[in-house]
Amino acid sequence: MGNEGLRALLSAVQNGTMSTEEAMEKMRKLPFEDIGFAKIDHHRAVRQGYPEVIYGERKTPEQIGEITQRLLACQSNILVTRASVEAFEAVQRIAKDAFYNPMGRTISIKRFEVPIPASTIVIVAAGTSDLYVVEEAYETATILGNKVEKIVDVGVAGIHRLFERLETIQQAKVVIVIAGMEGALASVIGGLVDKPVIAVPTSVGYGASFGGIAALLSMLNSCASGVSVVNIDNGFGAAYNASIINHL
Numbered sequence: 702m703g704n705e706g707l708r709a710l711l712s713a714v715q716n717g718t719m720s721t722e723e724a725m726e727k728m729r730k731l732p733f734e735d736i737g738f739a740k741i742d743h744h745r746a747v748r749q750g751y752p753e754v755i756y757g758e759r760k761t762p763e764q765i766g767e768i769t770q771r772l773l774a775c776q777s778n779i780l781v782t783r784a785s786v787e788a789f790e791a792v793q794r795i796a797k798d799a800f801y802n803p804m805g806r807t808i809s810i811k812r813f814e815v816p817i818p819a820s821t822i823v824i825v826a827a828g829t830s831d832l833y834v835v836e837e838a839y840e841t842a843t844i845l846g847n848k849v850e851k852i853v854d855v856g857v858a859g860i861h862r863l864f865e866r867l868e869t870i871q872q873a874k875v876v877i878v879i880a881g882m883e884g885a886l887a888s889v890i891g892g893l894v895d896k897p898v899i900a901v902p903t904s905v906g907y908g909a910s911f912g913g914i915a916a917l918l919s920m921l922n923s924c925a926s927g928v929s930v931v932n933i934d935n936g937f938g939a940a941y942n943a944s945i946i947n948h949l
Contacts, residue, residue: 707747710724711724734771736767736768736771738764739764739767739768741753741768741771741772743772743775743777746777751778751815751845752772752775752777752778752779753772753777754780754781754782754841754937755768755769755772755779755780755781755782756781756782756783757781757782757783757784757785757788757806757808758782758783760788762785762787762788762790762791763791765781765784765788765791765792765808766788766791766792766795769781769792769795769796769808769810770795773795773796773810773812776812776813777812778809778810778811778812778813778815778844779792779796779799779808779809779810779812780807780808780809780840780841780844781807781808781809782806782807782837782841782937783806784801784806784807784808785806786801786803788808789801789808792808792810796810798810798811802836802837802839802840804832804833804836805833805834805835805836805837805838805839805840805936806833806837807836807837807840807841809840809843809844811844814846815844815845815846816846817846817847817848818846818847818848818874818947818948819848820848820873820874820947821847821848821849821850821872821873821874821947822842822847822848822849822850822873822874822875822876822877822940822943822944822947823849823850823851823852823869823870823873823875823876823877824838824839824842824849824850824851824852824876824877824879824940825852825853825855825863825866825870825876825877825878825879825886825890826851826852826853826854826855826856826878826879826880827854827855827856827857827879827880827881827882827886828853828856828880828881828882828905829853829854830881830903830905831853831879831880831881831903831905832853833903833934834879834901834903834934834935834936835851835853835879835936836936837936837937837940838877838879838901838936838937838939838940838943839851839936839940841936841937841940841941841944842877842940842943842944842947845940845941845944846944846948847943847944847947847948850869850873852866852870855886856880856882856885856886857885857886857889860889863886863889863890867893870890870893870894871893871894871895871896873894873896874896874946874947875896875897875898875899875943875946875947876890876894876896876897876898876899877898877899877901877936877939877940877943878890878891878898878899878900878901878928879900879901879903879936879939880900880901880902880903880916880920881902881903881904881905881906881910881913881916882905882906882910882915882916883906883910883915883916883919884900884902884915884916884917884919884920885919887900887919887920887923887925887928887930888919888920888923888924888925888928889925890925891923891925891926891927891928892925894927895927896927897927897929897943897946898925898927898928898929899929899930899931899939899942899943900920900923900928900929900930900931900939901930901931901934901935901936901939902914902917902919902920902930902932902933902934903916903933903934904933904934912933913933913934914933916933917930917932917933929942
């Protein structure tokens with residue numbers, strides 16, 4: 702139950718359309734609901750402005766379905782990351798309007814509209830092989846209430862492709878840069894824009910990339926001002942932070 706849900710609840714008590722006992726029952730699950738294998742944080746939207754997000758990796762489809770059902774009972778928007786097709790099938794049995802992005806491995810369900818700022822988040826990716834992180838970031842930023850534009854396959858191996866879209870990138874309020882291999886794209890863009898750049902190293906590359914560690918270290922050692930870095934393949938974390946910035 703987020704801020705709007707609590708406000709509606711209190712208004713209903715105030716105008717007499719809901720009894721105090723009914724309101725107490727609805728608030729019984731605040732701040733969290735213990736269902737044995739998980740403690741669902743229904744109060745997170747009040748504290749942070751957005752409901753709890755479900756991390757799907759290593760959860761069973763049944764567990765994801767149960768958590769989703771409990772969150773939907775509080776009229777929450779739903780985002781599941783690292784979700785399998787089987788998890789989506791379990792969620793779809795509960796909510797027919799659930800949307801699955803197979804590339805980004807995300808499940809999303811919208812129950813309320815989030816105000817969308819006029820400004821834009823631009824996601825820039827070095828290569829097509831980075832799209833799995835691009836899509837996770839895109840779905841996250843979208844359900845959090847943002848205008849998002851994707852610019853893909855503009856890595857430093859053919860840097861002229863980047864310059865064609867530079868004006869769009871420079872007009873963003875915040876830029877997410879996603880790259881594997883040597884991760885140089887974040888430094889290049891960091892030196893061309895006056896906006897925050899959130900760099901995401903990916904686990905794309907041959908052996909010496911060490912599963913994204915080479916790109917991570919390159920981004921952490923960037924000489925470009927204004928570049929911050931999240932963990933390897935963490936499109937969700939980058940988009941969440943970008944959304945906070947975009948809503949300021």
